[in-house]
Amino acid sequence: MLEYSPGLAGVPAARSKISSLDGTKGILEYRGIRIETLAEKSHFIETAYLLLFGKLPTAPELTRFDQDLRNHRRIKYRIVDLIKCLPENGHPMDALQAAVAALGMFYPDKDVLDPKIQYISAVRLIAKLPTIVAAYTRLRRGDDHIQPRDDLGTTENFLYMLSGKVPDKVVSEILDICLILHAEHTMNASTFSGLVTASTLADPYTVISSAVGTLEGPLHGGANERVLTMLEEIGSVEKVRPYIEAKIKAKERIMGMGHRVYKVKDPRATILQGLSKRLFKHVGTSPLYEIAVEMEKIVEEHLSDKKVYPNVDFYSGILYQAMGIEPDSFTPIFAMARVSGWLAHAIEQVQDNHIFRPKEIYEGNRAQDYVPISNR
Ligand code: ACO
Numbered sequence: 001m002l003e004y005s006p007g008l009a010g011v012p013a014a015r016s017k018i019s020s021l022d023g024t025k026g027i028l029e030y031r032g033i034r035i036e037t038l039a040e041k042s043h044f045i046e047t048a049y050l051l052l053f054g055k056l057p058t059a060p061e062l063t064r065f066d067q068d069l070r071n072h073r074r075i076k077y078r079i080v081d082l083i084k085c086l087p088e089n090g091h092p093m094d095a096l097q098a099a100v101a102a103l104g105m106f107y108p109d110k111d112v113l114d115p116k117i118q119y120i121s122a123v124r125l126i127a128k129l130p131t132i133v134a135a136y137t138r139l140r141r142g143d144d145h146i147q148p149r150d151d152l153g154t155t156e157n158f159l160y161m162l163s164g165k166v167p168d169k170v171v172s173e174i175l176d177i178c179l180i181l182h183a184e185h186t187m188n189a190s191t192f193s194g195l196v197t198a199s200t201l202a203d204p205y206t207v208i209s210s211a212v213g214t215l216e217g218p219l220h221g222g223a224n225e226r227v228l229t230m231l232e233e234i235g236s237v238e239k240v241r242p243y244i245e246a247k248i249k250a251k252e253r254i255m256g257m258g259h260r261v262y263k264v265k266d267p268r269a270t271i272l273q274g275l276s277k278r279l280f281k282h283v284g285t286s287p288l289y290e291i292a293v294e295m296e297k298i299v300e301e302h303l304s305d306k307k308v309y310p311n312v313d314f315y316s317g318i319l320y321q322a323m324g325i326e327p328d329s330f331t332p333i334f335a336m337a338r339v340s341g342w343l344a345h346a347i348e349q350v351q352d353n354h355i356f357r358p359k360e361i362y363e364g365n366r367a368q369d370y371v372p373i374s375n376r
Pocket of ligand 1: 218219221223252253254255256257258259261303306308311312313
């Protein structure tokens with residue numbers, strides 16, 4: 001008898017050298033380096049290199065990678081046209097998924113085992129995702145698309161493409177750390193989805209569009225946007241307790257809380273909480289922060305026996321909102337970072353590939369007669 005594990009919980013789906021996490025100690029490492037160290041000392045482009053190529057780059061390697069990324073930020077005017085044709089009230093994750101899938105038609109990088117193809121498609125995807133996200137944000141409200149500037153760093157350029165203004169250094173540095181924190185996270189739903197697609201030897205754009213689609217759901221990356229809606233709905237610190245107690249009584253999920261693997265507070269949530277305090281000193285505080293802190297306290301009172309604590313999505317939305325970013329762009333920003341982890345896994349997968357073909361336990365009828373339509 002096959003043992004069924006709902007949600008494949010506890011079932012290894014790959015051997016990997018990319019990242020590891022200890023859910024009881026709250027330790028996350030990329031290629032063996034603690035997330036706290038990377039958040040303090042690295043920057044997103046260097047971390048993306050580390051994830052993709054398995055080591056920290058030397059100075060010339062980093063310069064080349066960074067330059068290649070800057071050179072590939074622009075998107076073709078037909079991709080801009082495609083984005084213009086999308087409904088303005090659609091979700092930016094759907095726009096991102098559609099535009100990423102379309103990129104594959106412009107860059108037929110089909111030989112997915114060729115390291116040169118792996119490199120150039122990774123560069124294109126990491127470089128172009130922020131441009132697509134910014135383009136949809138502006139075009140859907142009737143503003144012009146702003147071309148990327150290659151003299152600006154990754155997050156500086158992204159914020160510039162959103163608003164037309166070069167942002168404050170502190171703000172772009174904090175956003176860069178947010179990208180490091182979201183760049184990779186072992187075998188989660190979107191990474192698995194990307195791996196299944198990669199295992200068919202589909203091109204990298206198709207792989208990433210699969211992963212983007214999976215990240216969108218409210219139980220995965222889509223939770224960050226819903227956390228903000230929930231905090232706004234609650235509106236004040238005094239209303240947190242009745243809100244949470246009613247949710248728990250109704251057996252409803254509290255967004256931004258709980259994790260399949262972490263049984264303590266997610267280390268990324270701790271770093272993001274610290275970053276929000278740093279950001280508030282600069283841009284002014286957010287009233288939602290106090291509500292979030294109170295919520296963390298009350299959830300701990302009620303759900304610590306179930307080991308439900310804040311996850312990465314709990315504080316990120318408060319930070320992004322304080323940077324002036326619209327809530328439905330939070331998950332696309334997650335994708336802009338996670339694309340590096342997804343690609344690292346896809347490259348690892350095709351090096352020793354087996355197409356994914358799990359089993360199912362059939363529980364339906366057998367040996368049924370075909371009943372003619374007139375007799376049904
Ligand atoms: N709110 C209330 N109770 C919760 C929550 C929550 N957010 N998360 C887990 N629980 C409770 C469950 O009700 C369950 O209780 P029970 O044993 O009495 O039935 C118990 O904790 C265990 O929950 P599971 O569903 O078994 O945990 P699982 O590992 O399957 O779920 C998940 C993990 C999906 C992330 C869940 O915690 C959740 O839905 N969280 C809210 C959505 C969210 O924030 N998602 C983002 C996750 S991080 C990311 O993907 C980037």
